[in-house]
Amino acid sequence: xxxxxxxxxxxxxxxxxxxxxxxxxxxxxxxxxxxxxxxxxxxxxxxxxxxxxxxxxxxxxxxxxxxxxxxxxxxxxxxxxxxxxxxxxxxxxxxxxxxxxxxxxxxxxxxxxxxxxxxxxxxxxxxxxxxxxxxxxxxxxxxxxxxxxxxxxxxxxxxxxxxxxxxxxxxxxxxxxxxxxxxxxxxxxxxxxxxxxxxxxxxxxxxxxxxxxxxxxxxxxxxxxxxxxxxxxxxxxxxxxxxxxxxxxxxxxxxxxxxxxxxxxxxxxxxxxxxxx
Amino acid sequence: xxxxxxxxxxxxxxxxxxxxxxxxxxxxxxxxxxxxxxxxxxxxxxxxxxxxxxxxxxxxxxxxxxxxxxxxxxxxxxxxxxxxxxxxxxxxxxxxxxxxxxxxxxxxxxxxxxxxxxxxxxxxxxxxxxxxxxxxxxxxxxxxxxxxxxxxxxxxxxxxxxxxxxxxxxxxxxxxxxxxxxxxxxxxxxxxxxxxxxxxxxxxxxxxxxxxxxxxxxxxxxxxxxxxxxxxxxxxxxxxxxxxxxxxxxxxxxxxxxxxxxxx
Amino acid sequence: xxxxxxxxxxxxxxxxxxxxxxxxxxxxxxxxxxxxxxxxxxxxxxxxxxxxxxxxxxxxxxxxxxxxxxxxxxxxxxxxxxxxxxxxxxxxxxxxxxxxxxxxxxxxxxxxxxxxxxxxxxxxxxxxxxxxxxxxxxxxxxxxxxxxxxxxxxxxxxxxxxxxxxxxxxxxxxxxxxxxxxxxxxxxxxxxxxxxxxxxxxxxxxxxxxxxxxxxxxxxxxxxxxxxxxxxxxxxxxxxxxxxxxxxxxxxxxxxxxxxxxxxxxxxxxxxxxxxxxxxxxxxxxxxxxxx
Numbered sequence: 001x002x003x004x005x006x007x008x009x010x011x012x013x014x015x016x017x018x019x020x021x022x023x024x025x026x027x028x029x030x031x032x033x034x035x036x037x038x039x040x041x042x043x044x045x046x047x048x049x050x051x052x053x054x055x056x057x058x059x060x061x062x063x064x065x066x067x068x069x070x071x072x073x074x075x076x077x078x079x080x081x082x083x084x085x086x087x088x089x090x091x092x093x094x095x096x097x098x099x100x101x102x103x104x105x106x107x108x109x110x111x112x113x114x115x116x117x118x119x120x121x122x123x124x125x126x127x128x129x130x131x132x133x134x135x136x137x138x139x140x141x142x143x144x145x146x147x148x149x150x151x152x153x154x155x156x157x158x159x160x161x162x163x164x165x166x167x168x169x170x171x172x173x174x175x176x177x178x179x180x181x182x183x184x185x186x187x188x189x190x191x192x193x194x195x196x197x198x199x200x201x202x203x204x205x206x207x208x209x210x211x212x213x214x215x216x217x218x219x220x221x222x223x224x225x226x227x228x229x230x231x232x233x234x235x236x237x238x239x240x241x242x243x244x245x246x247x248x249x250x251x252x253x254x255x256x257x258x259x260x261x262x263x264x265x266x267x268x269x270x271x272x273x274x275x276x277x
Numbered sequence: 278x279x280x281x282x283x284x285x286x287x288x289x290x291x292x293x294x295x296x297x298x299x300x301x302x303x304x305x306x307x308x309x310x311x312x313x314x315x316x317x318x319x320x321x322x323x324x325x326x327x328x329x330x331x332x333x334x335x336x337x338x339x340x341x342x343x344x345x346x347x348x349x350x351x352x353x354x355x356x357x358x359x360x361x362x363x364x365x366x367x368x369x370x371x372x373x374x375x376x377x378x379x380x381x382x383x384x385x386x387x388x389x390x391x392x393x394x395x396x397x398x399x400x401x402x403x404x405x406x407x408x409x410x411x412x413x414x415x416x417x418x419x420x421x422x423x424x425x426x427x428x429x430x431x432x433x434x435x436x437x438x439x440x441x442x443x444x445x446x447x448x449x450x451x452x453x454x455x456x457x458x459x460x461x462x463x464x465x466x467x468x469x470x471x472x473x474x475x476x477x478x479x480x481x482x483x484x485x486x487x488x489x490x491x492x493x494x495x496x497x498x499x500x501x502x503x504x505x506x507x508x509x510x511x512x513x514x515x516x517x518x519x520x521x522x523x524x525x526x527x528x529x530x531x532x533x534x535x536x537x538x539x540x541x
Numbered sequence: 542x543x544x545x546x547x548x549x550x551x552x553x554x555x556x557x558x559x560x561x562x563x564x565x566x567x568x569x570x571x572x573x574x575x576x577x578x579x580x581x582x583x584x585x586x587x588x589x590x591x592x593x594x595x596x597x598x599x600x601x602x603x604x605x606x607x608x609x610x611x612x613x614x615x616x617x618x619x620x621x622x623x624x625x626x627x628x629x630x631x632x633x634x635x636x637x638x639x640x641x642x643x644x645x646x647x648x649x650x651x652x653x654x655x656x657x658x659x660x661x662x663x664x665x666x667x668x669x670x671x672x673x674x675x676x677x678x679x680x681x682x683x684x685x686x687x688x689x690x691x692x693x694x695x696x697x698x699x700x701x702x703x704x705x706x707x708x709x710x711x712x713x714x715x716x717x718x719x720x721x722x723x724x725x726x727x728x729x730x731x732x733x734x735x736x737x738x739x740x741x742x743x744x745x746x747x748x749x750x751x752x753x754x755x756x757x758x759x760x761x762x763x764x765x766x767x768x769x770x771x772x773x774x775x776x777x778x779x780x781x782x783x784x785x786x787x788x789x790x791x792x793x794x795x796x797x798x799x800x801x802x803x804x805x806x807x808x809x810x811x812x813x814x815x816x817x818x819x820x821x822x823x824x825x826x827x828x829x830x831x832x833x
Contacts, residue, residue, distance in 0.1 A: 273825050
């Protein structure tokens with residue numbers, strides 16, 4: 001499988017701060033959903049910004065779809081990547097929903113007539129067309145994130161980066177946004193990088209990378225990562241719900257010789273156990 | 278502050294709402310200029326009648342409208358009172374130390390009051406019936422000729438639109454900070470002047486810090502969305518000149534002529 | 542006193558008599574007992590924030606009356622008298638780190654007590670013990686709050702409220718945006734304040750697991766009304782109703798519901814992991830049959 005993003009031996013620190021990344025390398029496969037997990041301050045958001053050229057690298061290289069991230073390629077790279085940030089308020093540039101979706105198109109000098117078509121299609125894609133006249137003050141956090149996603153869909157990128165995009169939403173809004181991204185990913189064959197400290201969000205990923213204090217401490221499929229509950233707790237993250245349940249069952253004498261299963265498989269296992277006896 | 282209307286937008290579909298923003302902006306400027314030509318009761322009456330019609334056509338009830346600008350009226354009365362007390366000329370009616378009231382200063386004061394009131398009314402109608410975005414677009418259209426002399430018209434319009442878009446956000450934040458500090462025992466708006474100035478610090482510091490944070494995050498988000506140069510962007514919205522604009526201009530020009538005819 | 546707070550038929554209208562008028566609370570009556578841990582839940586815009594702002598006299602009822610620690614607030618209460626209501630009610634707003642403004646951490650925490658006339662020395666004492674409570678190291682006292690991490694800033698803000706030694710503490714989504722460790726630490730602090738310091742705690746939250754794990758009483762709001770009051774078990778007994786209120790079930794109830802849907806006869810939905818594990822181990826031991 002092709003690596004759509006290659007992070008090669010990068011080092012980075014903010015001004016007057018100690019080195020955050022020291023010789024970090026990481027690959028993102030084309031078409032996968034990659035979760036980058038770690039507690040607040042672990043450096044995961046900074047990594048996203050480096051990939052999008054929003055912070056400037058000191059050492060090492062990042063290559064996005066064959067293009068080196070540098071000043072010269074920056075606009076092409078940003079055409080390939082759509083980012084949804086944490087605070088819904090701070091990425092809403094337009095005065096209304098439709099103006100906000102148009103913002104990225106205006107930047108790329110898309111012709112007006114075409115722009116109206118794209119805005120309509122994108123807003124319908126995220127079920128926000130009926131809200132096109134609303135001002136941001138009259139939208140919920142989840143609705144604003146939907147608009148942000150419409151703004152990304154409008155530019156047909158290859159990669160979506162969710163930078164803690166659901167952390168300020170209530171549980172319903174969170175689920176809602178993740179389902180939406182999943183749907184859009186499947187429809188447009190996108191690569192998704194979700195940066196999060198929500199374990200249940202990470203559980204839906206194809207692959208998980210664990211970052212702690214700027215270091216990649218683990219990288220594997222969710223089954224393997226979540227089997228290591230001690231490691232998760234050590235770096236301040238929760239074990240997924242199913243792992244907690246498996247541990248509790250063990251305490252009651254119901255033993256599963258695995259530390260993690262996703263909910264579908266755990267349900268199947270419990271069902272079998274209950275009916276077989 | 279809840280009834281305060283100045284600078285707010287009231288959604289609607291009235292005659293005034295439907296006019297193009299650039300023509301509303303220009304008409305407001307024009308109206309303000311005409312106000313300074315009026316100098317007697319008859320000419321002011323003509324303008325007052327015009328503004329009354331405009332308010333009617335904006336679909337906002339006059340009573341509600343007057344209530345909404347009441348806080349500003351106190352400000353004007355204060356200004357006008359100073360003007361009356363410190364100006365000389367005419368027959369002295371009352372005198373105390375450096376203060377005096379004359380018949381001329383009273384009349385002038387009255388006219389100044391009406392002038393202020395008319396200006397506030399027209400600008401309130403403008404913001405009540407025009408979305409902030411449309412005002413920004415109107416400014417952009419009106420200033421377009423300045424592009425020839427390399428004036429960054431589009432940048433200005435974008436800045437204006439973003440600033441206006443963040444007004445409700447910052448108002449909300451101010452409300453929350455006010456409440457948070459109130460619950461920590463701050464008494465806003467009471468006590469001596471010194472006390473009031475001190476009380477503003479716990480409000481202003483967080484408000485500015487928050488605004489700077491917003492600005493930083495927003496500029497990152499704008500960059501990520503491919504923004505680099507505000508002068509080379511296409512435009513999603515345009516506002517077309519309509520029949521309603523032409524009709525309004527004719528009426529305003531007529532009233533302008535009338536004012537010139539009626540003035541002393 | 543057995544009740545800390547009571548609402549009697551409270552209605553609150555924002556911007557009354559204008560085209561912007563909105564009824565945010567409609568005829569709300571509620572009693573919150575002393576030293577209780579009450580969770581207030583409801584979807585965004587259901588009136589939770591408006592409700593709690595009355596407890597702190599940040600809002601006055603348009604109709605009806607609110608009684609807090611023996612003092613009564615009605616629409617007729619003059620603004621001058623409101624400060625007295627606030628002294629014993631601490632309120633931690635959503636993202637409270639936004640209210641920090643002083644040059645140093647300790648000064649910011651001392652700000653509240655000093656506003657209520659506490660002497661410098663006593664305020665400093667209170668600030669230091671508040672720092673200890675929230676787990677802030679003493680070495681941070683002279684630092685600028687703006688140089689701290691987000692999680693630390695949140696603690697400074699909470700310490701600033703605790704330093705006033707409130708009898709009632711309102712927490713409006715105190716853990717929003719925190720990572721799991723930060724979340725647990727703040728919630729454990731709330732529990733400790735309730736258990737050890739006998740505070741009356743009011744928690745506004747979207748986290749149903751916190752409701753189950755910490756609250757002794759739950760108030761559900763919808764469209765400005767209180768639609769249900771009871772224990773977590775009573776509230777979550779009817780999953781259909783919970784979903785209708787646009788709320789979620791606690792994780793264990795949700796997982797149990799999935800088990801029920803796939804044919805495992807769980808019966809009454811358990812609320813905690815322990816209850817669910819017990820139920821499953823019983824089923825395994827009994828050798829129960831599925832409905833298939």
